[in-house]
Amino acid sequence: MNTPVIGVLALQGDVREHLIALAAADAVARPVRRPEELAEVDALVLPGGESTTISKLAVLFGLMEPLRARVRAGLPVYGTCAGLILLADKILDPRSGQETIGGIDMIVRRNAFGRQNESFEAAVDVKGVEGAPVEGVFIRAPWVESVGAAAEVLAEHDGHIVAVRQGNVLATSFHPELTGDHRVHALFVDMVRANRTPESL
Numbered sequence: 250m251n252t253p254v255i256g257v258l259a260l261q262g263d264v265r266e267h268l269i270a271l272a273a274a275d276a277v278a279r280p281v282r283r284p285e286e287l288a289e290v291d292a293l294v295l296p297g298g299e300s301t302t303i304s305k306l307a308v309l310f311g312l313m314e315p316l317r318a319r320v321r322a323g324l325p326v327y328g329t330c331a332g333l334i335l336l337a338d339k340i341l342d343p344r345s346g347q348e349t350i351g352g353i354d355m356i357v358r359r360n361a362f363g364r365q366n367e368s369f370e371a372a373v374d375v376k377g378v379e380g381a382p383v384e385g386v387f388i389r390a391p392w393v394e395s396v397g398a399a400a401e402v403l404a405e406h407d408g409h410i411v412a413v414r415q416g417n418v419l420a421t422s423f424h425p426e427l428t429g430d431h432r433v434h435a436l437f438v439d440m441v442r443a444n445r446t447p448e449s450l
């Protein structure tokens with residue numbers, strides 16, 4: 250079967266870990282830095298890092314508008330942590346100049362779980378992931394304050410929403426790419442495969 254090509258936005262953040270996790274989940278994974286590279290992928294991962302920096306670099310590299318256009322057109326996207334913030338239609342506490350790509354009707358709170366030294370790991374039950382809970386790594390992680398009717402909550406931690414899906418867009422507050430457990434990436438690769446029409450296979 251034809252293998253989907255999944256890009257990882259490589260402006261800042263933990264790009265390499267996602268490339269490894271995607272390859273382990275049977276996708277062809279490659280970094281994306283330019284609009285021409287974005288045009289060639291079947292799906293995209295937005296890594297963790299610093300959402301303000303990633304958003305400013307995306308504008309600088311001429312990627313912000315192409316990203317918004319492709320997400321609107323149905324590109325499957327998975328964002329972790331800072332990537333989740335970039336996929337929110339609204340940030341509760343944006344830094345100045347911080348823009349989002351949007352894609353999920355949700356409101357997020359940045360750094361909601363605390364500062365860097367309050368980072369932690371927790372077992373998270375993610376809807377759609379079979380077996381034991383996922384070990385989630387939370388690093389200055391956001392949480393989702395609320396979601397609109399079209400968005401489905403896939404996981405909560407401590408009463409806060411930490412994983413959401415709306416159509417082809419998936420987002421988690423935590424980093425599954427840091428644990429060697431590739432089941433969340435496999436869930437995303439399944440979404441990407443399901444999105445492809447028979448003619449494109």
Ligand SMILES: NC(=O)CC[C@H](N)C(=O)O
Nearest residue numbers: 297298299300330331389
């Ligand atoms: N690990 C992360 O991606 C941290 C996200 C960061 N707190 C932000 O606002 O972008």
